[in-house]
Amino acid sequence: MQRVSKCFKMARDKYYSNEMGCTFSPYNSGQYSIFLYYLANTIFRAGGNYKLATKLYYLNKIMHSVDWYYEIELPEYFGVEHPIGSVLGRAEYSDGFYLFQGCTVGGDKGTEPKYPKLGRNVILYANSTVLGHAIIGNNVVVSTGTTIINDRIPDCSFVFGHLPNLIIKKRNPDEIEKHISDFWIL
Template sequence: MKTTLSNDALAAYLARQMSNVFPDREVAAAELTPFVEGGLERLALCFARISDKYLPAGREQLFNHRHTDHYAMFLYLVANTIRKMQGNLELADKAYALNKALHAIDVYHEVELPEVFFFQHPLGTILGRAKYGNYFMAYQRCTVGAEDQKYPVIGEAVVMFGGSAILGDCTIGNNVWLSSGTIVLGQDVPDDSVVFGQSPNITIKSTKRHVVRDLFNHPSGRR
């Protein structure tokens, strides 16, 4: 994967952002370098499976630090990588909070998103501590959260269009499309479905479309 900044330059860039936004201390680039490298490795796995006009299939992928969807994914992965590598959680907190400040997205570093995921202009999106399957996509103003401390289980190949929500004790199957404004609260959704409406009055229709084939870089549609 190509990048618009080298790893060292990107670590320095992020360190300056953290130091300016959170002026409690100066963050050194060297503190961030291993986590930037780890985050970029994970981001490359995502980008290799995404088919998008900014990430066209069949070409070497490019991470552009000025592309805000790219950078939102990167900041989540840096924060989560810091946690996974048992790094300084102060830095994980700052990467998480910087993501909220820059992109209005709330994905805490304890949240485990899958290996392959994609954010599409995700302003106002909140992703909580659910279980996420691979090939997960979220657009703007999406919410995944708990009801009575119970979180959803989300299958593979699920796309949440703008303003949709998955809440509470429910299981979302594989290859599911949540249409704009759909709210699923404590109701299960089967595989290969399109969902409309708001709980308890949701409408579920079967579909032959494939999230993996149509939205990700996998022509067979197999997961």
């Protein structure tokens, strides 16, 4: 619960945190999916009961239709909105990561597997995908349905489209921060 509380305290969403502090409800699927991930991951980190960690991972998968294996290291605070259908694979995640339904993050299956690296405050809107050796900078918004594979996205950007026609729009840091502050207490 410490990890959940720390995560939720950073959220601007009224369902996660309010003037009274952190709120937790097992009836909120976003909150409960984060709780189950953190619980399974905490057990794994402690070198504990892998059977229990696997059961919690599977419970999260069947209850919320998310595939967030307990061995991946999600950040200290991240958020979800309607997480159904999201797959979070091996990658380097940073604080402020936020995703919506149908998002996928993962590596490639080459002879030398490569995994994405996501900077601070990356928002993945619905059905967006980040694969391979993609490097996403800090304060980046990935638009709905965007596919990024092995690309480098600079800080303070909005990204749209698909390979090979990605559209990257650099933005003023203040403009991006305003957008990000809708999600996180900065």
